[in-house]
Amino acid sequence: MARTLSLPSKSKKTAAKKVVRLAAPKVVAKKASPKSLKPLKTKGPAQTGKKSPTKPITAKATAKAPTKAVAAPPKVTSSDFSSSPFNSSLKPAEKIGFLREMLRIRRFEQQALKYYNQGIMGGFLHLYNGQESVAVGTASLMNGHDEIITAYRDHGHALAVGMGMNECMAELFGKGTGCSKGKGGSMHFFAPDKHYWGGHGIVAGQTPLGLGLAFAIKYKQINGCAVAFLGDGAVNQGVFSECLNMAALWDLPIVYVIENNGYSMGTSLERSSAVNGSLAKRAEGFCVEWATCGGFDLYELRANLGAAMERARKESKPMVLEVSTYRYYGHSVADANTKKYRSPEEIDLYKSEHDPITLWQNQLLSEKVITQAGIEKIDDEAKAEAAAAAEFGIASPWPSEESIFEDIYHEVDHKTEAGQTGSFFFSE
Amino acid sequence: MPLITYRQALNDAFAEELTRDENVFLMGEEVAQYNGAYKVTEGLWKRFGSKRVIDTPISEAAFLGLGVGAAMMGLRPVVELMFWSFAYVGFDQIMNNAGCIRYMSGGLINVPMVIRGPANGGTNVGATHSHTPENFLANTPGLKVVCPATPYDAKGLMIASIRDNDTVCFMENTLLYGDLGEVPDGSYTIPLGVADVKREGLDVSLIAHGRAVLTCLAAAEILATEHGIEAEVVDLRSIRPLDEETILNSVAKTHRAVLVDENKPFCGVSAQIAALLAEHAFDDLDAPVLRVTALDAPAIYSMPLEKLQLPDAQAVVAKVLSSF
Structure with missing residues (x-):
């Protein structure tokens, strides 16, 4: 089978596991390290360390993936991408703004985790810790006519597009002041006024909705594009393949961003997906251009995604961009995480060497855009805002009982003529 | 009034709505260049x-989902399923997305879409092409x-459904496409949720939807x-919204109800009407x-046996007589 060529041999896998268990994390980083992100090491610029790549995305040019799996993500130097056209004109205030947004997301989720662990907050809680750069980078590239949609790990995207911490936190608590009035929960945040279409709980179920956003953009001749996020597990759902075909067939302006954090719940990439170099490469089979990039560094993410979005807008063409990233917590907080499918050392490695917030802080310090004191101030503000949001959520009232029957039918809520005929609910 | 077919009546509805509202578009397998698998x-x-x-x-999954996404953005997709039986490969998009997004977004998003196509048995094409999923879909608040x-x-x-701001699952019938009926020229709407008494009578209420209505009319003559x-x-x-008032008024008048349904009996539409009558018309x-x-x-595929599977006028007559 051709595809097995790209996978490490069993003996290598075993060896890697042993090293993870026996050696110190630092050693792991250099030698064996996390096996989950192997297929992502395909990008020229990140690996070669070339300065200022003028074309961060060369689509099919990236197709030559290494047949041998590489371990840890390469160390990215932000300056590699800082002179990209999408980064070179960034103002200090914007750069600091990105840091603020990432810190807000992290502190928001850490507050949520606290109450979830106390049993005060229910539902599922799929934390975005470790992936913040992807949502913040994306939101920073939206032009006012772009539309985005994501799956159930949606807190980061929500805050990044400008949803308030209070409404989001209240939603997690199931309160009537929540962004979805307590009807959606963690997986279902929406803000159509901010071009954010959710927040969807079924894996890959959002991928054709994103296609519909792109279809509407093209139909209405809007100068925008759709960005639809999915995880590395979602690529194995059939509907995503259907979407790629239709996106190419109809030249729809959509960027599918695969946020590859290495695990679909507790199943690592290599145990869930037949991979030859990268997941994004599957797009080739549908005549859709594709690329991969690291998602840990904001400059790198913005350079690559910026180019993809620009192409979608200008040429009305789809693209798949696979972004390597990592989540620190389980699939949801309730999952077995390190007890079952990955090691604490692996997580520590990513936290210590690839944390997007730390990387960005160091970058801004080296650019002298901000001081350590300035960072701490922003962080303190984010913590205070998150704590206040939690208090707001806890203090907020539950939704009213009557609200159970609201927001089901537009015509009923708005008492239109169509909403006044017949019985919508049994024995109402 | 002009006499036109059921098929033509639908075609006229599409043409009028496509002309009236540029946000309306039709989509589906073979709907365009092939002129529709059933020429609708x-x-x-x-x-x-x-x-x-x-x-x-x-x-189906992708184009149904595309319809939902486009509808969220304000377009009005009319998505054809060549058979409603094919909805099952896209069920997630109908149930979870079209059916739940309005609720889960706290009313921020509407999905003004029509999903349409034939849903009937009786055409000798076997089980996978003969489903009648109106009960499944009506079981989903939001649809x-x-x-x-x-x-x-x-x-x-159809015109009312296209103009409706919620997702409407519109179920046609391949056996009815060629039926002729009087249809006025020009646009008109029939509100969803308003039943129609197709024949008045005092002795028994025959309650039905779709082609079973015609079966009931034939039985009523006999x-x-x-x-x-x-x-x-x-x-x-319409099954949802349901015109409970007309049903209950009719039964209050006739004191007898026979429910005729080409849907399956187990948790089917007629089971729902029976529950309504038990709760509100017992006396x-x-x-x-x-x-x-x-x-x-x-x-079943076999033609003579398939005929036995669906209600016919004689079966309705026999059932009515058994209630006296």
Whole structure:
């Protein structure tokens, strides 16, 4: 089978596991390290360390993936991408703004985790810790006519597009002041006024909705594009393949961003997906251009995604961009995480060497855009805002009982003529 | 009034709505250049072009989901399923997305979409092409379900469905496409959730939707001429919203109810009507509520046996007589 060529041999896998268990994390980083992100090491610029790549995305040019799996993500130097056209004109205030947004997301989720662990907050809680750069980078590239949609790990995207911490936190608590009035929960945040279409709980179920956003953009001749996020597990759902075909067939302006954090719940990439170099490469089979990039560094993410979005807008063409990233917590907080499918050392490695917030802080310090004191101030503000949001959520009232029957039918809520005929609910 | 087919009535509804509202577009397998597998969209591609009438690949999940996404953005997709039986490969998009997004977003998002196509047995094509999923879909708060029996109703209900701001699952019938009926020229709407008494009578209420309405009308003629029983035929027209008032008024008048349904009996539409009558018409009834439904088995291929699986007028007559 051709595809097995790209996978490490069993003996290598075993060896890697042993090293993870026996050696110190630092050693792991250099030698064996996390096996989950192997297929992502395909990008020229990140690996070669070339300065200022003028074309961060060369689509099919990236197709030559290494047949041998590489371990840890390469160390990215932000300056590699800082002179990209999408980064070179960034103002200090914007750069600091990105840091603020990432810190807000992290502190928001850490507050949520606290109450979830106390049993005060229910539902599922799929934390975005470790992936913040992807949502913040994306939101920073939206032009006012772009539309985005994501799956159930949606807190980061929500805050990044400008949803308030209070409404989001209240939603997690199931309160009537929540962004979805307590009807959606963690997986279902929406803000159509901010071009954010959710927040969807079924894996890959959002991928054709994103296609519909792109279809509407093209139909209405809007100068925008759709960005639809999915995880590395979602690529194995059939509907995503259907979407790629239709996106190419109809030249729809959509960027599918695969946020590859290495695990679909507790199943690592290599145990869930037949991979030859990268997941994004599957797009080739549908005549859709594709690329991969690291998602840990904001400059790198913005350079690559910026180019993809620009192409979608200008040429009305789809693209798949696979972004390597990592989540620190389980699939949801309730999952077995390190007890079952990955090691604490692996997580520590990513936290210590690839944390997007730390990387960005160091970058801004080296650019002298901000001081350590300035960072701490922003962080303190984010913590205070998150704590206040939690208090707001806890203090907020539950939704009213009557609200159970609201927001089901537009015509009923708005008492239109169509909403006044017949019985919508049994024995109402 | 002009006499046109059920198929033409739908075609006229599409043409009028495509002309009226540029946000309306038709999409589905073979709807454009092929003119529709059942010719319901015949001529529309030629007249309105590829932007408005769109052939899709065989990818129900993706094009149903595309319809939901486009509807969220304010377009009004009319998505054809060649058979409603094919909805099952895209069920996630209908149930979880079209059906739940409004609720889960706290009312921030609407999904003004029509999903349409034939949903019927009786055409000798086996179980996988003979499903009648109106009960599944009506079981989902957030969706509406419409099943017209006549050309007049088909046009008025389709125009109302396209203009509706929620997702409407519109179920046609391949056996009815060629039926002729009087349909006025020009646009008109029939509100969803308003049943139609297709025949008045004092002795028994026959309650049905879709093609079963015609079965009831035929049975009512036999009952009147051969048995002196005047049956009232209530055409539900839409399953959700449901016109409970018309059903209950009819039963209060006749004191008997026979439910006729090409849907399966187990948790089917007729089971829902029976529950309604048990709860709200118990004191009005002089006899138990009886049902004539599709037999509780997958649709069989063999032609003579398949005929036995669906309600016919004689079966309805026999059931009515058993209640006296």
